Amino acid sequence: xxxxxxxTDNRTGKTYEIPIKDGAIRAxxxxxxxxxxxxxxxxxxxxxxxxxxxxxxxxxxxxxDKGILEYRGYPIEQLAQHSTYLxxxxxxxxxxLPTAAQLATWTRDITLHTMLHENIKKLxxxxxxxxHPMGVFLSTVGAFSTFYPDAKKIFDEQSRKKQxxxxxxxxxxxxxxxxxxxIGRPYVYPDNDLxxxxxxxxxxxxMTELKYHVNPVLERALEVLFILHADHEQNCSTxxxxxxxxxxxxxxxxxxGAAAALYGPLHGGAxxxxxRMLAEIGSLDQVPAFIxxxxxxxxxxxxxxxxxxxxxxxxxxxxxxxxxxxxxxTGKNPLLDIALELERIALQDEYFVSRKLYPNVDFYSxxxxxxxxxxxxxxPVLFAIPRxxxxxxxxxxxxLDPDQKIARPRQLYQGAGRRDxxxxxxx
Ligand code: CMC
Numbered sequence: 001x002x003x004x005x006x007x008t009d010n011r012t013g014k015t016y017e018i019p020i021k022d023g024a025i026r027a028x029x030x031x032x033x034x035x036x037x038x039x040x041x042x043x044x045x046x047x048x049x050x051x052x053x054x055x056x057x058x059x060x061x062x063x064x065d066k067g068i069l070e071y072r073g074y075p076i077e078q079l080a081q082h083s084t085y086l087x088x089x090x091x092x093x094x095x096x097l098p099t100a101a102q103l104a105t106w107t108r109d110i111t112l113h114t115m116l117h118e119n120i121k122k123l124x125x126x127x128x129x130x131x132h133p134m135g136v137f138l139s140t141v142g143a144f145s146t147f148y149p150d151a152k153k154i155f156d157e158q159s160r161k162k163q164x165x166x167x168x169x170x171x172x173x174x175x176x177x178x179x180x181x182x183i184g185r186p187y188v189y190p191d192n193d194l195x196x197x198x199x200x201x202x203x204x205x206x207m208t209e210l211k212y213h214v215n216p217v218l219e220r221a222l223e224v225l226f227i228l229h230a231d232h233e234q235n236c237s238t239x240x241x242x243x244x245x246x247x248x249x250x251x252x253x254x255x256x257g258a259a260a261a262l263y264g265p266l267h268g269g270a271x272x273x274x275x276r277m278l279a280e281i282g283s284l285d286q287v288p289a290f291i292x293x294x295x296x297x298x299x300x301x302x303x304x305x306x307x308x309x310x311x312x313x314x315x316x317x318x319x320x321x322x323x324x325x326x327x328x329x330t331g332k333n334p335l336l337d338i339a340l341e342l343e344r345i346a347l348q349d350e351y352f353v354s355r356k357l358y359p360n361v362d363f364y365s366x367x368x369x370x371x372x373x374x375x376x377x378x379x380p381v382l383f384a385i386p387r388x389x390x391x392x393x394x395x396x397x398x399x400l401d402p403d404q405k406i407a408r409p410r411q412l413y414q415g416a417g418r419r420d421x422x423x424x425x426x427x
Contacts, residue, residue, distance in 0.1 A: 009033050009042075024053055043410045049234075055242065055401065059092060059393050060233040064308035069315065071231060072096070080318045085226035086110060086196050089168055089389035092231050093396070113169035114190035114199065116177070117147055121187060124177050133178035134263045134380045140174045141167075142256030151250040154399060163251050164392050171388045172196070175381045176203030182377065188212075197222040200385070205373065217329045218372060221322050225365060228315040229383050231390030237261035237268070241391040242398045243407040251395055258391045259384050268380035271366035274303040275376055278335040278342075278367075287341045295351045303339075303363030304346060305355070315361040323364050323371075330371040339367060 003020040018029045031041030046052045061070040069076040072091050079088050090098045090106050098106055123143055127136050145151060148166065153159040177187050180203075188206045191199050198214035200222065206212040232238070241258035245251065262268035281290050294301050306313055327333060343359055346352040369379055398404050 007033065011035050022056070027052070043412070045412055049239070054234065054239070054407075055398060055404065057233065057394070057397060058095065059397060060231045060390070062233055062308055064306070065310050067309060067311040067314050069232075076228065076314050077318065080224050080227050083227060084196070085223050085230070085386060086168075088227045088230055089386070092389045093164060093393045109165045110169040110196065111192045113165045114173055114192065116170060116173050120144070120147065120174075121177065124174075124181060127181060129182070129184060131178075131182065133175070133182050133377050134259070134268075134384070136178040136181065137171075137174055137381050137384060138256050138259035138263065140178070141171070141252055141259055144170075144252035145250045145256075148250075148252065151252055154248060154250065160251075160396060164396075167251065167255065167388055167392060171385045172200040173203060175378075175385055176200060178381060179204055179374075179378055182375075195219060195223075197226065215329060217325055221326045221368065221372070224318065224322050225368065225382070226386035228318060228361065229386040231387070231393065234394075235267070236264070237387065238391060238394050241395050245395045245398055246404060246407040248399075248406075251392065254395060255388070255391055258387075262380055262384055262387065268383045270302060270360075271362035271369070272376040272379050274339075274362055275335065275366045275370060277302045278338050281338050281342075284337055284341055287338060287345060291342070291345050291349065295349075301342065301346060301352070301357070303360055303366075304352065305357040306360045309358065309360065310356040312358040313360040316359040316363055319361060319364045319368065320359075323368050326368050326371055330373075333367045333371045335370075336367055339363065 005018040005020055005025055007016045007018060008014070009016070012035060014033075016033060018025045027044045030044065033042040034040075044052065059072065061073070062068065071079060071088065072095055074091065074097070079091075083091075086107055087098060087103055090103065120140060120143065124136060124140055127139075144166070148163065150159055151163045173190055180187050188203045191202045191212065194202055194212075194214060198219045201214055201218060202212040234242075237258040240261040241254050244257040245254040265273065281287060291301070293299060323336070327336065343363070346357065352358075366376070366379060369382060370376070374382065
């Protein structure tokens with residue numbers, strides 16, 4: 001028997017059978033609930049899309065209560081242990097793990113696109129010396145649309161593939177140039193002998209040496225962090241990517257908007273807030289007083305809690321192990337002890353336990369990035385590099401989905417009723 005929802009409209013006394021498919025009703029089915037012929041029909045009111053599925057997706061699965069995150073069905077723990085970022089990006093974008101031959105071709109295609117057009121470099125040189133690297137990053141991604149006008153052919157599969165290669169390959173180069181620019185160092189060109197993460201480290205940190213030697217522990221740590229951040233279903237920036245892309249603009253313009261969404265402190269900036277909080281606490285003996293303050297409603301324990309995860313964020317568990325490996329190379333981040341003590345107390349405190357507040361992905365990632373030598377302004381850029389895979393996959397899925405149209409939410413108008421214009425002297 002088909003599943004339906006029976007609704008009785010008390011305004012009219014009429015009863016409606018609304019089909020339920022895949023655990024959802026279609027909001028447009030509610031339009032038939034009208035009081036009279038003039039009425040446009042019932043709408044749903046859902047600020048922040050708290051309970052509205054805006055698409056069907058086959059990319060990322062999250063069970064927030066159980067702490068499960070899977071890309072295309074593969075658990076994040078297995079990918080973090082066995083995969084590389086490029087392999088995971090392939091999986092996210094094309095839907096399956098690549099064969100050895102497919103991975104070799106994909107890696108080659110990405111490697112061939114790592115360089116930036118010299119005019120892009122000049123454009124980046126025009127930014128102020130203290131420009132925020134994320135501002136530089138998103139402006140440069142947007143500027144790509146003027147360099148690659150062929151990207152407008154969004155329904156041409158070959159053209160889409162080309163832009164995918166360009167985007168995945170060039171974002172680390174933009175990020176590294178933005179970083180070098182912010183500290184007044186000359187740009188380092190990509191070294192295609194190195195891995196994706198290794199080359200990124202080269203472009204960031206190479207000085208006068210002829211060949212940059214990549215530390216394998218830091219290279220692997222970066223790969224793992226990139227895998228963990230590659231997609232997270234319909235979050236704020238991904239919704240921006242889909243929403244902007246739904247106007248059929250080119251992917252560079254859409255991705256500039258997605259990166260802008262990630263720039264915000266409520267999205268890509270939380271790990272920076274964690275570091276500020278740890279520095280403000282300052283020492284272990286101040287931890288209990290800080291927890292007391294948070295419990296009294298004065299501030300939040302940054303890096304704790306999540307809209308979706310109501311148990312330990314699976315990414316946080318993996319990051320904690322990665323942090324230990326990184327600190328063996330870089331020396332321990334002095335703020336780590338404060339973080340561990342905060343976590344220890346919070347995990348047994350009734351306030352945090354009853355509200356299901358556990359460490360999220362940002363609780364430890366900032367500590368790792370800082371130990372690796374990144375300034376906090378680079379944190380959202382480090383997030384944007386791997387999230388490019390997720391944004392592109394979600395954009396393409398949206399484009400090819402026959403259910404999708406240009407994004408255009410409704411509103412509940414609560415402003416003034418019709419009134420006549422008043423000339424200035426009479427106001
Ligand atoms: N510290 C102290 N109390 C908290 C915290 C926290 N970090 N997070 C939530 N609460 C309390 C909140 O005060 C509320 O208590 P009460 O019921 O007494 O009013 C209850 O827990 C529920 O909070 P909420 O604000 O309704 O939860 P939300 O789902 O709207 O917010 C959140 C989720 C992530 C915005 C929030 O937990 C938070 O602000 N955390 C700190 C910032 C942070 O770490 N953000 C990174 C998120 S992960 C990044 C990503 O995945 O992209």
